[in-house]
Amino acid sequence: xxxxxxxxxxxxxxxxxxxxxxxxxxxxxxxxxxxxxxxxxxxxxxxxxxxxxxxxxxxxxxxxxxxxxxxxxxxxxxxxxxxxxxxxxxxxxxxxxxxxxxxxxxxxxxxxxxxxxxxxxxxxxxxxxxxxxxxxxxxxx
Numbered sequence: 001x002x003x004x005x006x007x008x009x010x011x012x013x014x015x016x017x018x019x020x021x022x023x024x025x026x027x028x029x030x031x032x033x034x035x036x037x038x039x040x041x042x043x044x045x046x047x048x049x050x051x052x053x054x055x056x057x058x059x060x061x062x063x064x065x066x067x068x069x070x071x072x073x074x075x076x077x078x079x080x081x082x083x084x085x086x087x088x089x090x091x092x093x094x095x096x097x098x099x100x101x102x103x104x105x106x107x108x109x110x111x112x113x114x115x116x117x118x119x120x121x122x123x124x125x126x127x128x129x130x131x132x133x134x135x136x137x138x139x140x141x
Contacts, residue, residue: 029046066084
């Protein structure tokens with residue numbers, strides 16, 4: 001199966017993220033640390049409509065983390081990713097702005113795949129794994 005963005009990820013090893021059963025449909029997301037354009041950042045993966053989607057944890061409107069509690073990204077109806085600061089809403093299927101101050105923007109997608117009971121994310125030249133030997137946990141914003 002070829003994923004969007006997989007061509008840019010081909011030179012990098014897939015990173016194991018979690019077991020498949022850790023991602024409940026429209027439930028809590030799994031957070032993970034990355035380096036995006038040489039800057040530390042947090043990302044998340046969640047299950048929506050039966051598939052795993054992953055994005056940088058960064059609102060398009062103002063570059064702040066989206067979750068209102070760690071790993072909690074969906075609105076009360078579990079239909080949209082919502083920014084806890086400004087209320088911008090995003091379609092979990094594609095990351096596109098669905099309402100609020102995010103305009104025509106969309107979340108930065110991170111390619112992810114699921115196989116053999118595990119979830120993996122695919123690094124690219126722009127988004128790589130955080131180095132666990134030099135990077136401590138990212139501060140909660």
